[in-house]
Amino acid sequence: MVDVLVIGGGLAGVMAALSAQSQGAKVVLASRSYGATALSTGALDIAFNPALSPALQQARTLAEHVMDLIAHRPHHPYDRMGLTTSLTALRRGYEQLLQVLQPAGLAPPPLDLEGENLGLPASTGTVIPAGAALLPHLGIDFNRPLAGRWGVLEFLGETFHDANRLARGLAADAQTLSGSPAELIPVRVALGERMGPMGLAALFDSPEYIDRLASALRGKMDGLAGLLVPPVLGLNDSAGARRRLTELTGLPIVETLAHMPSVPGLRLQRALDAAVKAKGIERCGEIAAFRAAGTELAAVTTAGGRSMAAGAYVLASGRFVSGGVVWDERGCREALFDLPVVSALGAVEAESPLSVVRETPVESHPLLTAGVAVDAQLRPLREGRVAFANLFAAGMILGGFASRYALCADGVAMATGYQAGSAAVATLGGAPCLA
């Protein structure tokens, strides 16, 4: 008999699994394949909402952004959990994540909820606000004046990274955000390979390739205070690659945040997988069916036909990209338990696609907020009632908030993952739960 079965192997699912296991539960983690976590940018979005913070320069702490979301977004998971529980779960979830990231050398500094969002450089040439980021992306904060002249690295022949566009875009955003000009200049090298981000990242795992790059950079770094590199700095040993390049160039190295395909996202997913393995958490494949008994979930069956019963279940299967939410001939719904789906604007029904136009242009499309509705314990609801007394939800499967425009997806995954894991353990027989 398993204590807690977690469905979904992304950030929220792994946070729930680690949280439940740390409280003494026997945990099994079910996942079909990589989901949206493996596509994430490298930023750790905690809380930021441009629609609620029109003056981007206005200093607001992360905790204040969480309060903003609670005050203005009635379906937001932070609102569902309440302020105190959200902030506590955020801190504990983040501490868990630091332990996950430590072995891979990706761990950022501890979370400061009284600190402000950072202004991080993205590979699209814009500055992105983020509460934190994986370590390789830290070192520049465009909300502050940039010290010295930074180089922006480009591999000649590659089409996914244009240093000139990046330098101009970041300089314009930096001027707006910090009120000071930022000096960024393209630094171009030709190493002959043309293979896209994943292939280049694999090459960076080899010290010989970094030596070749450092040789090509010689004479091009005079007067530079640092080097901004594309998000390709190693797949398996990014910490080693960054260290070696720093030693050879004598400059601080910062990776831009990625767009898809995302090397940093893959690193994060691999660090999560490694943590699950290191903790001895059993894994199984895709869950294809379930069996209910009264008001509780009794068992689930994997796609391979294996039946598994657990005391409690955590649903962390993501939204459309990860397959947790689907829209098929039966309408828009949660894919496994057939739970109804809500958006920030209300219920999503098959015959009534929601309006694509919102009151303010920075608001996201309503369908990007589609997911299950939950109670304060994060238990999914069906027709206003708890669907199963021993089923909890975490991460993007929760509906009513947008990940991109509220910039809180990682914070929600950490906080609700931690909290759902705790709540699942609490239903097993008296273990303490945060709420």
Add this chain to the structure above:
Amino acid sequence: MSSLGRSLAAKWILAWALFKNILRVLVYGVRGPRDWLAAIRAESLGVTPAGTWTYLAATSRCIGCGICDVAGRPGERPSQWIVQIIRQPADSLLALDKARRLAELAPAIAHLCPQGMQAQYVSRLVEDHARMLRGE
């Protein structure tokens, strides 16, 4: 032209088109897709074989995220093969080597792909079209 005039002109164009179509059916009969299919054959475009439809759905899941590139060797871009070779069946004979490599990478791609792409079906699609183009 007034709005009434524009409306009448549009209605006249639609009515004339309808009349021409009815007249053509009366004179020549219903011809079906025969000529159209013949034109396609002359272009070597081919028609999707009947059995292929059963696994077409599994090949249309790609969201273009590119994460499957990590399954290949440096320099290989399976994400680009997936979106390119299933959209140009007429070039199936040229894409056979890529299709066979995709079949080798299919288990690794299934593990990585958020959409559960079954890349072996892309390979089968290309091989089916290639066989048809060879007249087998």
